[in-house]
Amino acid sequence: MSLYLGLTGNIASGKSTVAKMFESLGCYTIDADEISRIVMKKGEKAYFKIIEAFGEKILDENGEIDRGKLKEIVFNDDSKRVVLEQIVHPAIRDYERKLVSEIKGRDSQAIILTQAALIIEKKSFDRFDGIILVYVDRKSQLERLLKRDGIDKELAEKIIASQMPYEEKVKYANFIIDNSKDLEHLKSEVNRVYNVLKIHLYTKKQIKKVDKGILYKFFG
Numbered sequence: 598m599s600l601y602l603g604l605t606g607n608i609a610s611g612k613s614t615v616a617k618m619f620e621s622l623g624c625y626t627i628d629a630d631e632i633s634r635i636v637m638k639k640g641e642k643a644y645f646k647i648i649e650a651f652g653e654k655i656l657d658e659n660g661e662i663d664r665g666k667l668k669e670i671v672f673n674d675d676s677k678r679v680v681l682e683q684i685v686h687p688a689i690r691d692y693e694r695k696l697v698s699e700i701k702g703r704d705s706q707a708i709i710l711t712q713a714a715l716i717i718e719k720k721s722f723d724r725f726d727g728i729i730l731v732y733v734d735r736k737s738q739l740e741r742l743l744k745r746d747g748i749d750k751e752l753a754e755k756i757i758a759s760q761m762p763y764e765e766k767v768k769y770a771n772f773i774i775d776n777s778k779d780l781e782h783l784k785s786e787v788n789r790v791y792n793v794l795k796i797h798l799y800t801k802k803q804i805k806k807v808d809k810g811i812l813y814k815f816f817g
């Protein structure tokens with residue numbers, strides 16, 4: 598039996614950083630943002646649909662989709678973001694499904710984590726055995742986002758506002774990983790969850806809706 602987890606959290610919460618830590622423990626990870634880059638490449642089905650919906654002005658000098666331009670558009674207009682999601686999400690899901698079944702075919706004891714920001718917003722959690730939520734406090738989130746992406750504060754605030762707040766998200770999580778402190782602390786959080794996952798893997802015990810002692814540690 599393998600385990601298949603959704604690894605989610607709001608922008609710049611540390612999903613990629615956490616995924617790398619799980620990888621170093623032997624888990625398989627899949628990144629929905631990376632897949633979105635693959636399925637939107639020049640010549641792919643989603644590429645043409647995006648041009649049809651947004652016009653050629655969103656292309657760069659090489660004819661590829663300019664993600665910066667698209668980002669400005671969709672985070673300033675909710676209806677446009679919905680249009681983009683309707684094009685890209687089904688393509689991401691199809692691609693991801695194939696990767697998961699490939700991994701499961703290769704390794705029957707695999708722990709697979711799909712990293713995606715919108716699992717809870719889109720209520721697309723039924724396919725997973727459990728949800729891991731990476732939590733970051735608002736101040737660190739904004740600081741890390743501005744530092745990493747070099748975008749202006751106004752756009753950063755809009756992206757943050759487009760996502761479901763943590764107070765709501767925690768209700769859907771089986772595990773919470775706190776990433777409000779340093780990387781050492783993050784590593785201990787990842788190890789803690791990994792050890793519980795291993796127990797579930799070997800005992801074949803289903804992950805309950807709420808794994809007590811972990812969930813609500815930060816939210817009372």
Ligand SMILES: CC(C)(COP(=O)(O)OP(=O)(O)OC[C@H]1O[C@@H](n2cnc3c(N)ncnc32)[C@H](O)[C@@H]1O)[C@@H](O)C(=O)NCCC(=O)NCCS
Nearest residue numbers: 607608629630633664667668678681682685713714715759
């Ligand atoms: C808007 C786009 C072009 C910006 O590309 P860019 O390379 O700058 O960012 P990247 O794809 O790495 O996403 C970074 C983060 O932005 C946030 N984000 C991206 N899309 C969305 C969205 N539709 N709603 C809310 N937040 C989003 C997520 O936290 C994500 O992890 C791109 O994010 C995109 O195509 N989004 C639509 C697909 C999508 O929903 N992806 C996110 C989850 S699968």
Ligand SMILES: Nc1ncnc2c1ncn2[C@@H]1O[C@H](COP(=O)(O)OP(=O)(O)OP(=O)(O)O)[C@@H](O)[C@H]1O
Nearest residue numbers: 607608609610611612613614741745778779780783
């Ligand atoms: N505990 C930490 N202390 C300091 N910086 C951190 C910490 N965790 C992550 N970071 C940094 O914060 C930024 C955001 O982290 P990361 O890219 O892992 O987040 P993400 O959730 O994958 O982002 P996105 O939502 O855009 O996909 C990165 O530059 C990362 O190096």
